[in-house]
Amino acid sequence: MANALRISPSFHPLKWRKPSDFSSGFFRQCSHISISEIKTTYSVRNHLICLDRIRANITKTPDSSLDDDIDTPVSIELEPIVSEGQFDRIIAEAQQLEEAVIFVWMAGWCRKCIYLKPKLEKLAVDYYPRIRFYSIDVNRVPQRLVSRAGITKMPTIQLWRDGKKEAEVIGGHKAWLVVNDVRQMIENEF
Structure with a gap:
């Protein structure tokens, strides 16, 4: 559970759908969830949340980096x-x-x-x-x-x-x- 993340149920659930249904954003990146990654997910009221995929969805603005905010x-x-x-x-x-x-x-x-x-x-x-x-x-x-x-x-x-x-x-x-x-x-x- 070291890679698990607790979030509120208001997040959209990850469901097993056809890849064509994952058209944008977070769901597009989570369309490749494998069986080994399911083991590193956390279930919140039947919602699967994968930390590695959430981290991959973080975006940087052109004028700042995420590393600058960590030390502040x-x-x-x-x-x-x-x-x-x-x-x-x-x-x-x-x-x-x-x-x-x-x-x-x-x-x-x-x-x-x-x-x-x-x-x-x-x-x-x-x-x-x-x-x-x-x-x-x-x-x-x-x-x-x-x-x-x-x-x-x-x-x-x-x-x-x-x-x-x-x-x-x-x-x-x-x-x-x-x-x-x-x-x-x-x-x-x-």
């Missing part, structure tokens, strides 16, 4: 900050390297924060390695750090450069709007 991450996990010393160290490193840093201030109890975090992790890929993204749980860091950053609402996304806060987005609305606002904040600063 889909998202970058936001590194958590758990102390004021760590926060100061990150600010100092960014200042020394003349980079900007994004801090996502959130809380474990905040539903909007929980929903927004994976979307910001996907956004971080677009700006990696120019801008580093960090998450800070306000319940796990000292209150003086939260006050120092001027955090009043959750979630708050701040852009820091040269040791000071340059811009912020308070994310009390839909996640896709917050992501667009953060993208615009970053683009305006650069």
